[in-house]
Amino acid sequence: MTPPRPYTPRVARKFIGTYRPRIDALEKASGKVQFVDDITLKSRFPGMLYAKVMRSPYAHARIKSIDASLAEQLPGVKAVLTCKDPEVASLKPTSAGWTDGVDTVSYERMMWRHFRDRRVLGDHACWATDEVGAVVAAESEQIAEEALRLIRVEWEVLPFVLDPIAAMKPGAPVIHPEIAPRNILPKDAVGGSDVFVDKGNIDKDFARSEVIVEAMSIHHNATQASLDNWCCLVDWKSDKLTVMSNSYEADQSRMHISQMLGLPINKVRVISSYVGGQFGRGDTGDQPFFLFTALLSKRTGRPVKFRHSRRESFHDSRQPAIYTGKVGAKKDGTITSMYFKSIGNSGAYADHTMFALKFAPTEITEVALAHIPNVRMESYGVYTNKLPACMMRGVGNSQFNLIFGHVIDMLAEKLGMDPIDLALKNFGHEWDILPDRSLSAVLREGAKRIGWRAKRHKPGAGPVYDRVKKRGVGFSFHPAWHAEWQEARRGEIRIRITVNPDCSVVLDAPTVETGTGSNTCNVLGCAEALGFLGIGPGDILWPHTVDTETSLKDCVQTDSAVSYLQSEVVARAALEVKRRLLEKASALMKVKTEDLDISDGRVYRKAAPAKSMTVRDIFRKGDMLPVVVEMGRPPNTEKTGVPYIANFAEVEVDTGTGRLQVLKLVVLNDCGTVMYASGAEAQQIGGQVMGLGEALTEEIIYDEATGVPLNFNFIDYKIATMADMPDIDPALLEVWRGAGEYGACGIGEGTLTCTPRAVLNAVYNAIGVRIDDIPVKPEKFLRALGKA
Amino acid sequence: MATKSGKQAHYEKAPVKIKVNGQWHEFEPGRDVEPAMTLSYLLREKLGLTGLKVACDEGACGACTVLMDGKAVLSCMKLAVEAHGHEIMTIEGLADNDPVIRAFAEQCEPGYGTALQCGFCTPGFVMATKALLNENPKPTAGEIKEGLSGNICRCGCYSGIARAVQHACEDTAPGEKK
Structure with a gap:
């Protein structure tokens, strides 16, 4: 094991940036935390019914007719809704666009309004296990399942297609003809046209480039695999609808339900408590189940619970993408042209396909590729009859990095340069001169920690261990996201600080607690900002339940950005708390506010510090009213560039069996400011389970003959356990600085973005043969080595 | 995991006795416990012990782990009746200062x-x-x-x-x- 190297903060603070337990650590470690499936036990809601939805056995089919009469007669069945019922059939078509990627929007302003391809319980099944046809409410899940089996469906089985290249060809089965007559998603308002970046003239430049490399990389579809399966309980009594769920965006869910069901916003109450892992799942097109569960509750007058089984929770995936890349450079390593083209397998519904394929790479062009004079990016999102692909931790960036790091490594080899030098020569951001300080720090630290100079050798030319094993090192890097200016779309972030007469504090900084550690960041930030009260994190209560009826609007857990976005507002609100306390003190102490200050819980005269009163006494002898400051602040739009992230990997390949062992990963994040060191390290280390999973084992497998997915379970869909994980060395850096009090950026998603490419580059360094697609399973090695 | 309660069962009507977190509980067949009921279901739904989680429901993730006579068992893979006469410890049975x-x-x-x-x-x-x-x-x-x-x-x-x-x-x- 590498001996740990704790980071040294750029600015020493009392609470922010420290190593300490999470605020919810004991409740979670002792199992007392209640998730929605725990809160909604039948014993707590005696009248509760269970809902189960019909799933398509076919990859592509239409329901010609449906007869639920037998199901309705089954004892214990309380309601059956089918796609033919008017209350279902009249629902508007929808999509995953109920956010603009970060925050609540209306139906009219939804992000993908050109791709409203989802029906709530429709009659058109677009992938095997699609939720269509009918939904049942019954006294138990078993009865509901039995009722579904009694529903007679006449299917029109349609031809299907799984591969996006095949789906683009003329004559392929067309999945949503009204939206995409050739399965290719058309130009849209967010992503733009097929060629969505075209800077300079790559064609001219490639013609005169001294060195050119071309490559391909294929990113397969991993799934978020949150352990906490989707679950909701909906209670629609008279004109009021209450939803408890493990959705990670309460305000957005309320908007969606309100508009889809035609209820005033104040008649919809959404409550979200702890969520057992999110990873982008909530930003997907899953929300239709809220609606059919609500309609069942309305029909029966009883609370209805709907939850996915593990199999059903395989409901979204990373966007699979086939990328090609081409780079033109001068012999001295100056890159003059970059061209990237992607074909993304959207699966059955468009969801956020174009966010992954176009939006994220556009952001990357703006920052990392700012110094490259000629850049073209071209992309095609293609419907197929696979699991819909949507948001997953590192959306779009993970796929892009797989090709980006690939062409950099190839070009460096062709030029005879160290890829670190090549990277520093070419990449930074548009507000910066090269070499970029952040990228430089990240790559140099990574090189040191992995032992780059000693271990990097010519491809395949390193020493051989145990006669068949070869080792190599590699890395990949990426611009981080999101700095504060990149969060401008969110609008105001609202928080409320209540200081009680005993100086205990309630911090309303609503966000659904999904495990990211933002709750601890915000409490640390609050303790830091209210330091003049002489209090610590233990004196601050952070309500963990978001309830749209009582909470401020929640700040959605996207972009890994909540931890610092809310803390920035808290820092400003604390100044107002101080001002109000000084006003109270001024009246009591008969001293002008400007002559007073507060420190360590005491209000004192600046001219005579010994003349002081405790803040508690100010309350006790005054009006005893708490000081309540509510504040909203839009993200600072000052363009400050972005910092960099990187992963370095050391691998060992058994050339006899094709077994790959990752020996070590170094995970580097320039954070701007580390808000909470233990939480940041947990994200860095934790992200590797997903990153390494995508690199080595995680993949959804389909039966090509039927289109039926084969491994919707945790036995055949392989997630790394403790025994599978290598030595991980987390490195937190503070080099770049953003705007505001802290100048931090999001780090959680970026921790895994570079992992697959770092591993693949290390594999190439080990064996001298490139493998272009992930996950890299043993058979791919053997094939690449000519042994299979 | 109740089976259809309408059908008469062929099993013994003697209560299923399980010691959970130090206390014996009796479960009446047909009313509290069914042959196909898992231990995880019984502990969560009948006793409200929600510390254990059912995430995969097929023994692949360990989220439902409890102790049976001091050894780890996956409660989603154990039938409730298999715990008859045994001692189960869930996380609720541990002290906060464990x-x-x-x-x-x-x-x-x-x-x-x-x-x-x-x-x-x-x-x-x-x-x-x-x-x-x-x-x-x-x-x-x-x-x-x-x-x-x-x-x-x-x-x-x-x-x-x-x-x-x-x-x-x-x-x-x-x-x-x-």
């Missing part, structure tokens, strides 16, 4: 992250650790990896968990060291 719970809560030693993030898998890991330490009070790093390799933490806190287990068997709280 050294394993404390070690998981307090892990923040630099370089290893925390031992939990979303906390969904944590009760399963804690109970698997209890079982491991029951058998092997001073496991090596390799034995910890092997002992806990039946549990999935999707947040990926394996380094922190391994560190917490080491701290737990040192029998001092990690926060008090250094």
Whole structure:
């Protein structure tokens, strides 16, 4: 094991940036935390019914007719809704666009309004296990399942297609003809046209480039695999609808339900408590189940619970993408042209396909590729009859990095340069001169920690261990996201600080607690900002339940950005708390506010510090009213560039069996400011389970003959356990600085973005043969080595 | 997991007796317990012991781990009736100052992250650790990896968990060291 190297903060603070337990650590470690499936036990809601939805056995089919009469007669069945019922059939078509990627929007302003391809319980099944046809409410899940089996469906089985290249060809089965007559998603308002970046003239430049490399990389579809399966309980009594769920965006869910069901916003109450892992799942097109569960509750007058089984929770995936890349450079390593083209397998519904394929790479062009004079990016999102692909931790960036790091490594080899030098020569951001300080720090630290100079050798030319094993090192890097200016779309972030007469504090900084550690960041930030009260994190209560009826609007857990976005507002609100306390003190102490200050819980005269009163006494002898400051602040739009992230990997390949062992990963994040060191390290280390999973084992497998997915379970869909994980060395850096009090950026998603490419580059360094697609399973090695 | 209650069962009507967290409970067949009912269902739905989680429901993730006679069992893979006459311990049966719970809560030693993030898998890991330490009070790093390799933490806190287990068997709280 590498001996740990704790980071040294750029600015020493009392609470922010420290190593300490999470605020919810004991409740979670002792199992007392209640998730929605725990809160909604039948014993707590005696009248509760269970809902189960019909799933398509076919990859592509239409329901010609449906007869639920037998199901309705089954004892214990309380309601059956089918796609033919008017209350279902009249629902508007929808999509995953109920956010603009970060925050609540209306139906009219939804992000993908050109791709409203989802029906709530429709009659058109677009992938095997699609939720269509009918939904049942019954006294138990078993009865509901039995009722579904009694529903007679006449299917029109349609031809299907799984591969996006095949789906683009003329004559392929067309999945949503009204939206995409050739399965290719058309130009849209967010992503733009097929060629969505075209800077300079790559064609001219490639013609005169001294060195050119071309490559391909294929990113397969991993799934978020949150352990906490989707679950909701909906209670629609008279004109009021209450939803408890493990959705990670309460305000957005309320908007969606309100508009889809035609209820005033104040008649919809959404409550979200702890969520057992999110990873982008909530930003997907899953929300239709809220609606059919609500309609069942309305029909029966009883609370209805709907939850996915593990199999059903395989409901979204990373966007699979086939990328090609081409780079033109001068012999001295100056890159003059970059061209990237992607074909993304959207699966059955468009969801956020174009966010992954176009939006994220556009952001990357703006920052990392700012110094490259000629850049073209071209992309095609293609419907197929696979699991819909949507948001997953590192959306779009993970796929892009797989090709980006690939062409950099190839070009460096062709030029005879160290890829670190090549990277520093070419990449930074548009507000910066090269070499970029952040990228430089990240790559140099990574090189040191992995032992780059000693271990990097010519491809395949390193020493051989145990006669068949070869080792190599590699890395990949990426611009981080999101700095504060990149969060401008969110609008105001609202928080409320209540200081009680005993100086205990309630911090309303609503966000659904999904495990990211933002709750601890915000409490640390609050303790830091209210330091003049002489209090610590233990004196601050952070309500963990978001309830749209009582909470401020929640700040959605996207972009890994909540931890610092809310803390920035808290820092400003604390100044107002101080001002109000000084006003109270001024009246009591008969001293002008400007002559007073507060420190360590005491209000004192600046001219005579010994003349002081405790803040508690100010309350006790005054009006005893708490000081309540509510504040909203839009993200600072000052363009400050972005910092960099990187992963370095050391691998060992058994050339006899094709077994790959990752020996070590170094995970580097320039954070701007580390808000909470233990939480940041947990994200860095934790992200590797997903990153390494995508690199080595995680993949959804389909039966090509039927289109039926084969491994919707945790036995055949392989997630790394403790025994599978290598030595991980987390490195937190503070080099770049953003705007505001802290100048931090999001780090959680970026921790895994570079992992697959770092591993693949290390594999190439080990064996001298490139493998272009992930996950890299043993058979791919053997094939690449000519042994299979 | 109740089967259709209308059909008369062929099994004995004697109550199923299970000692849970130190207290004997009796479950009447047909009313409280059915032949196909899993132990996880019984503990969660009938006794309200929601610390254990059902995440995969097929023995692949370890989130439902409880102790049966001191050994780790996957309660989603155990029928409730199989626990008849046995002693079950769930996380609710542990004291708040249990050294394993404390070690998981307090892990923040630099370089290893925390031992939990979303906390969904944590009760399963804690109970698997209890079982491991029951058998092997001073496991090596390799034995910890092997002992806990039946549990999935999707947040990926394996380094922190391994560190917490080491701290737990040192029998001092990690926060008090250094």
